[in-house]
Amino acid sequence: MSTGIAVLNFGEPSEPDRDAVVDYLERIFLANMEIEGETTPEAARERAHSLAERRVPALIEEYEAIGGSPLNAHAETQAERLESELVARGHDVTTYNGFQFTEPFVEDAATAAAEDGVSNFVGLPLYPLCGPSTTVQALEDLSGAVDDLDWSPEYHEITGWHTHSAYLRLRADAIRNTLEQNGLELGTDTRLVFSAHGTPQYYLEEGSRYAQYVDEYAEIVNRMLGDPGYELGYQNHENRDVEWTEPDVESIVETLDAERVVVDPVSFMHEQSETLSELDLELREEAEERGLGFFRVPVPYDDERFIELLADLVEPFVADFDPEYYGFQSCTCRDSPNAMCLNARRNEPARNE
Template identity: 55%
Template sequence: MTTGVLLLNFGEPEETTRDAVVPYLERIFMSNMEMEDIDDEDEARERAHELAEKRAPGLLAEYDEMGPSPLKPQAREQADALVDELDERGFDAHVYNGMQYTEPFVRDALKEARDDGVEKLVALPVYPLCGRTTTVESLEMAEDALEGFDWSPEYTEITGWHEHPDYVELRAENLAGFIEDEGVSMGDDGDAELLFSAHGTPTKYLEGDLASRYDKYVEEFCDWMARRIGVDDYLLGYQNHENRGVSWTEPDTEDVIEEVEADHVVVEPVSFMREQSETLSELDIELREDCDELGVELHRVPVPHDSPRFPGVLADLVEPVLGDQSLADYGMGQCRCKETEGTYCYGPAY
């Protein structure tokens, strides 16, 4: 049986031009139009275009400072590494990258899988912490695209996997190693504080029918990481994008930075497994400027996108499906954010 793995992610334009950025932003705003309760499609598209035009100059300025986004090149490297890891485990599986808002789009990746004759497919969002606009929406995009094909592979979805022990360890080791390399120290007598910075989300996606457990996952994962490196006290902030007049997760990272009392702050971008504008611009440039004004030296932890342990984590998540094994034996059960048949997450408390 021909098998395939679909790695899903948000996407980010590699071309830093207005012609690339505005349509990218329009797709994002259009997909989240439910936040504004607009039912008419023409009105929704007009509103999405309005928001995109408003946001585009700021994003283009970010790209001018940080350079082209490395998200997609890093995604391709992770896909290649997963192919090699699965091959070592005896699986001859195809691996595809599908992006929500830039090429290669989710539909294009699925078309490639269909044309390759894939009969068994695992969809795996590369978002460690399961959220509504990331993990859940990327899987819904894949489901919608599948309905448009004359093709029905055996299909399984994997969602949140921040509880995977090797993932916790690789992030903790990356954080601890960075702190040591930077020559700063934590604790009551240290010269640095630890700040976890998580991607923000509208609070609407944490409530009611749209509810995910994203904020709870962020909090528990930060607590695990802090314990792993022996830190009792730390700060947590969210990188929000308040451009629609709706409520977002609190507190904002830029507000939390004002609470730092040490000479140094170590910032860990806990939501990301690839570098992108949220890390290279929002943290490395904008947050650094805030720190400079406060007289605090910022030390931003690199995302361990090329960790040699990461392909093993991804392989662990898809192996039971590819090998027709029990997902429960691998610590996986029904997803708690997307309660549809065939959707699983890494479930046991770690």
């Protein structure tokens, strides 16, 4: 049985081309228009265009400062290496890149897999922490694309996997490496700050567990490091009049009582504008203005262990054995019979014995 794996990512323009950046931003704003309340399709498109025009100068400036975003290139390399790893394990597998907001789009991945005639299709979002506008939306786009095609493969979706032990060790080791390379030790003078991608409060009020997952990640990695303590802040994009997750990571750094800060970019498995610009340039500047030494933990996107982790995640769906053997259960965040995750057991209501 041939298997296609749609490796799903956010996507980001690789060059500061204005037209490409405007189109990219319009797609993002339009996809998340529900957070502003009910509206007509025409009004939603006009609003998305207005928001994109407002945001585009600053984003182009960010891309120019970092030399363009490497996100898509990193994602494409990860997909190629995942395919190679699974083939080496003896599986007949092809990976397909699908980006939510840049080409090739999610629906392009489905179309390519259908044209190749794969009989088993797996959606794998490369978002460690399951969120509504990332993991859930990417899989909704993928399943919609499959439904629109004259194609009926065996179909599976993988959602939350931030609690996988290999992933947690990978991230803890990345922090340890940064400390060792810079001769640092976490404590009173050197503080660890987890910086997570923010999300509108609307999604949390609608039932998203994203903030819970961020808290879990931070607490577990902190314990793996020997419980040195930490602060947690969010990278929010307040482009519209809606409330976002709190506290902002900037406010954490502004009030930090320490000499140095070590920042770990939670939520990310690629280097991109949110890490290379928002953290390495903007947050660093704010920290150094306060006299803080600033150290940022690199995203371990090219670590061989990460590719092995991805292969482990999809292998039950490729090798046709019960995913529950690896701890998968029906997802509680994505309402679909095809979706499975590693978070479901902990989200089940407690039973009265």
